[in-house]
Amino acid sequence: MRSRAAFAVMCLLLTGCGTRSTAATEPPEVPPPTGAPTGAPTGPAPGSASATASTPAPAARTATPLGKPASWRITTYYTAVQSYHGGRPKAVRGCPELHCKWGKTPLGSYPEDFLKIIQTEGSGRITSGPHRGRYLNWSHSVGWWLDDSTRDSTAKPLRAWSSAAADRDVLARGQRFVIADCGEDWKGRPVPDRICDRFRAAAWKVTDLFRPGYGGEHHADVYIGEETGPGFTKSPYYTTLRKATIVPS
Incomplete structure (x- = not known):
């Protein structure tokens, strides 16, 4: 979880804060993801039984890392209710x-x-x-x-546990990746296995872009869907992963 003081002042950790380049463009003629109501979360809810997925396949663990290993900061964003x-x-x-x-x-x-x-x-x-x-x-x-939906910067609906954002000079739009290692949380503590397993099991695709200079080197922001109740920002899935490693998927 982020340092809230720094978050409130800088407003730089997330694709929100008016920092994403979401544009009012013609929406694509596509059905809602996985048959869910338009804009609804498409992955299992954080903390559900299906959310604690297994670790990635060996190929993901042995693939050549994107950028430097153990250097990525992974933040999360969500849809308010x-x-x-x-x-x-x-x-x-x-x-x-x-x-x-x-x-x-x-x-x-x-x-x-x-x-x-x-x-x-x-x-x-x-x-x-x-x-x-x-x-x-x-x-x-x-x-x-x-x-009728949440949107990325190409006007396509965001997909929970799939859509991601980054600076265009860090990860190109369309780049697919998985989190091979979660590193540590924002307090420098090891990420619990049950939390890391959920992030490692997801396959992310860069569909959104930070405004230039707002994302930073080795920073990706991943979308985890709608909040599931009051105090959602205290969820272990609303977090910052530091010193993480990502690999192409």
């Missing part, structure tokens, strides 16, 4: 659909805490009111907009 957050209702104006920028249309009122998290993480699922079931998304280059 309105019902888990409170605060004073705040009116939002933006685009009622994907295909515009910096709209002025009223999009409803939402808990202030929920909105703050969306501006960090990039998206939030609405659970009450006329837009219930839709997503309120934010981008530094677009502003607020309503959508």
